[in-house]
Amino acid sequence: MKVITANRAIAEAVKLSKPKVVPVYPITPQTTISEYLATFVANGDLPAEYIRVESEHSAISAAVGASGTGVRVFTATSSQGLALMHEILFAAAGLRNPIVMGNANRALSAPLSIWNDQQDSISQRDTGWMQFFAESAQEALDLVLQAYKISENENVLLPSMVCVDGYYLTHTVEPVDIPTQEEVDEFLPPYRPKHAYLDPKDPMSLGTFTDPNYYMEARYDMEVAMEGAKNIIRTVNKEFEEKFGRKYDLVENYMCDDAEIILVAMGSICGTIKAVIDNMRKEGHKIGLLRVIAFRPFPKEDIYSTVKNADRIAVLDKNISFGIGGVLFNEIKAKMDVDARGFILGLGGRDVSNDDIRNIIKITKESTESDKINWIGLKEEEV
Amino acid sequence: MEIPEQEFLAAGHRGCAGCGATIGARLALKMLGENTVAVSATGCLEVITTPYPETSWKVPWIHVAFENSAAVASGVERALKSQGKDDVNVVVFAGDGGTADIGLQSLSGAMERGHRIIYICYDNEAYMNTGVQRSGATPYGASTTTSPHGKESFGEDKPKKNIPMIMAAHGVPYVATASISYPEDFMKKVKKAAEMEGPAYIHLHQPCTTGWGYDPSKTIEMGRLAVDTGAWILYEIVDGEFKVTYRPLQRKPVNEYLNAQKRFKHLADEEKEKIQNYVNQVCAELKI
Numbered sequence: 001m002k003v004i005t006a007n008r009a010i011a012e013a014v015k016l017s018k019p020k021v022v023p024v025y026p027i028t029p030q031t032t033i034s035e036y037l038a039t040f041v042a043n044g045d046l047p048a049e050y051i052r053v054e055s056e057h058s059a060i061s062a063a064v065g066a067s068g069t070g071v072r073v074f075t076a077t078s079s080q081g082l083a084l085m086h087e088i089l090f091a092a093a094g095l096r097n098p099i100v101m102g103n104a105n106r107a108l109s110a111p112l113s114i115w116n117d118q119q120d121s122i123s124q125r126d127t128g129w130m131q132f133f134a135e136s137a138q139e140a141l142d143l144v145l146q147a148y149k150i151s152e153n154e155n156v157l158l159p160s161m162v163c164v165d166g167y168y169l170t171h172t173v174e175p176v177d178i179p180t181q182e183e184v185d186e187f188l189p190p191y192r193p194k195h196a197y198l199d200p201k202d203p204m205s206l207g208t209f210t211d212p213n214y215y216m217e218a219r220y221d222m223e224v225a226m227e228g229a230k231n232i233i234r235t236v237n238k239e240f241e242e243k244f245g246r247k248y249d250l251v252e253n254y255m256c257d258d259a260e261i262i263l264v265a266m267g268s269i270c271g272t273i274k275a276v277i278d279n280m281r282k283e284g285h286k287i288g289l290l291r292v293i294a295f296r297p298f299p300k301e302d303i304y305s306t307v308k309n310a311d312r313i314a315v316l317d318k319n320i321s322f323g324i325g326g327v328l329f330n331e332i333k334a335k336m337d338v339d340a341r342g343f344i345l346g347l348g349g350r351d352v353s354n355d356d357i358r359n360i361i362k363i364t365k366e367s368t369e370s371d372k373i374n375w376i377g378l379k380e381e382e383v
Numbered sequence: 384m385e386i387p388e389q390e391f392l393a394a395g396h397r398g399c400a401g402c403g404a405t406i407g408a409r410l411a412l413k414m415l416g417e418n419t420v421a422v423s424a425t426g427c428l429e430v431i432t433t434p435y436p437e438t439s440w441k442v443p444w445i446h447v448a449f450e451n452s453a454a455v456a457s458g459v460e461r462a463l464k465s466q467g468k469d470d471v472n473v474v475v476f477a478g479d480g481g482t483a484d485i486g487l488q489s490l491s492g493a494m495e496r497g498h499r500i501i502y503i504c505y506d507n508e509a510y511m512n513t514g515v516q517r518s519g520a521t522p523y524g525a526s527t528t529t530s531p532h533g534k535e536s537f538g539e540d541k542p543k544k545n546i547p548m549i550m551a552a553h554g555v556p557y558v559a560t561a562s563i564s565y566p567e568d569f570m571k572k573v574k575k576a577a578e579m580e581g582p583a584y585i586h587l588h589q590p591c592t593t594g595w596g597y598d599p600s601k602t603i604e605m606g607r608l609a610v611d612t613g614a615w616i617l618y619e620i621v622d623g624e625f626k627v628t629y630r631p632l633q634r635k636p637v638n639e640y641l642n643a644q645k646r647f648k649h650l651a652d653e654e655k656e657k658i659q660n661y662v663n664q665v666c667a668e669l670k671i
């Protein structure tokens with residue numbers, strides 16, 4: 001057990017996963033990931049090619065080129081960097097590169113902010129990447145190991161993003177159990193691609209030009225792979241639990257079974273919510289939390305089966321799609337028949353307190369306006 | 384010089400009759416051989432050689448986007464190295480738009496990092512794939528669809544961006560210019576580039592029948608005219624040492640080159656004279 005940040009935990013997971021190529025460009029609050037990895041490589045602890053690229057666009061581009069040769073690749077970024085990668089995120093998924101990327105969730109400019117929200121990765125939801133949101137440093141480590149196994153599954157072959165909330169996770173130390181190399185080697189064998197890769201002994205063309213006769217099938221195949229990934233994730237979660245004793249799923253059910261009000265959220269805020277639920281349960285309130293771990297693929301069945309018996313649900317979004325509200329809220333409303341209230345909170349690092357969570361529960365019980373976008377923690381006198 | 388028989392760019396691609404880009408790629412691949420991975424930027428060459436499910440490439444090939452071919456090649460090169468495949472040539476084919484404009488940042492990064500890649504810019508002096516829009520490599524006076532001549536315009540009003548010298552300023556161990564109309568000179572340069580320990584950059588001048596406006600049968604002639612008039616100069620810079628590799632016996636007037644192409648047809652004598660003076664100045668410095 002070591003007391004480390006989520007960024008350190010991700011770097012440790014990367015070292016244990018033995019990628020061959022690591023193209024990475026530093027950006028706050030991801031920076032220490034790139035520094036830890038550089039140090040591992042410099043000290044010979046990670047025998048990988050570390051490419052000091054000149055931008056995030058080139059980081060993901062080099063990752064795609066490297067992955068095209070059939071090796072395991074890691075990169076990491078945040079916010080503006082992820083936005084700069086946007087174009088190539090589509091290419092990585094379309095080329096079916098099983099790249100794993102760490103993303104330190106941070107707000108997007110303007111106005112410029114280095115603090116946390118989840119707008120960056122949420123805005124990449126349509127690129128074809130799987131997205132996993134960690135609640136703790138331990139989960140950050142565990143999700144990187146699992147992400148490789150899921151992405152590299154030949155029925156998936158889609159890249160993965162492991163998302164950690166900026167500062168709340170990236171710069172906060174927590175006790176983390178770091179598995180041994182032997183244990184990880186047994187769980188995650190070397191990557192051996194079965195399909196297209198750049199080898200002069202068997203020349204293939206990757207990333208060709210398609211006319212309207214072919215493009216749609218390529219996109220359809222990705223949708224099939226993304227949907228199918230749910231079962232692969234469950235299988236990998238089970239294997240991981242057997243090996244390491246820590247349980248994962250597409251979602252986490254925290255006291256939902258008898259809950260009248262269920263909060264739905266992602267990432268580090270769930271720690272705060274659980275503390276509030278623990279207290280409110282003692283006061284006799286039946287409150288639960290459904291934590292979405294896999295945002296893509298979207299676990300609609302798992303969400304619905306967990307929340308369907310609640311009187312009402314509250315969906316918490318650290319992002320906003322202007323004109324319609326929180327993305328998770330709208331996706332849940334679109335996919336299932338639930339009585340839901342939507343909340344926007346924590347943008348640009350705005351603190352979310354226990355009282356805010358209690359207020360959300362109160363509004364959820366009382367509000368008759370299901371379409372209202374409820375802003376939490378807003379300093380209304382300054383608006 | 385002995386030219387290998389084996390072809391690595393198959394015929395039957397969708398290039399225009401008289402396409403210069405495919406000539407360049409074909410000649411380069413002959414020299415590099417089968418132990419090669421090619422990376423293409425988005426552009427003419429990529430589109431005409433890989434209409435799915437067909438491909439002209441007999442070596443492994445990857446295309447990702449327009450502006451990132453040097454970064455993709457960086458990843459390919461290091462990944463091959465990580466597998467002990469240090470002997471594989473990694474060659475980039477990118478157009479002048481993908482090199483001089485949108486791809487300049489990733490090219491600069493890759494060259495500065497010193498990857499063992501051979502970057503070949505096939506320069507047809509405008510965005511030909513999308514219908515002749517100007518690029519940073521469009522020469523002074525050329526009329527394109529985004530720098531058209533008109534009552535208030537004589538066409539492109541800035542000189543061509545000097546990418547080979549920008550590459551030389553990076554300390555790239557091998558920088559060369561070439562022309563598809565001087566195949567032996569070009570192929571020798573490709574061979575030298577492949578023998579370098581670090582990065583190599585070749586700027587390949589390549590006439591474009593569609594964008595320049597001349598008969599498709601005249602592509603090679605047009606490339607020769609560019610060199611014979613001094614409008615395009617063949618040189619190489621090996622570890623900082625500059626050397627002109629071809630000197631025309633007698634330099635032809637630049638008008639012979641300009642007047643043969645539709646893109647310069649509108650130019651007044653005054654502008655043509657400016658171009659001649661500029662060429663004279665550059666050639667005087669290089670004793671051509």
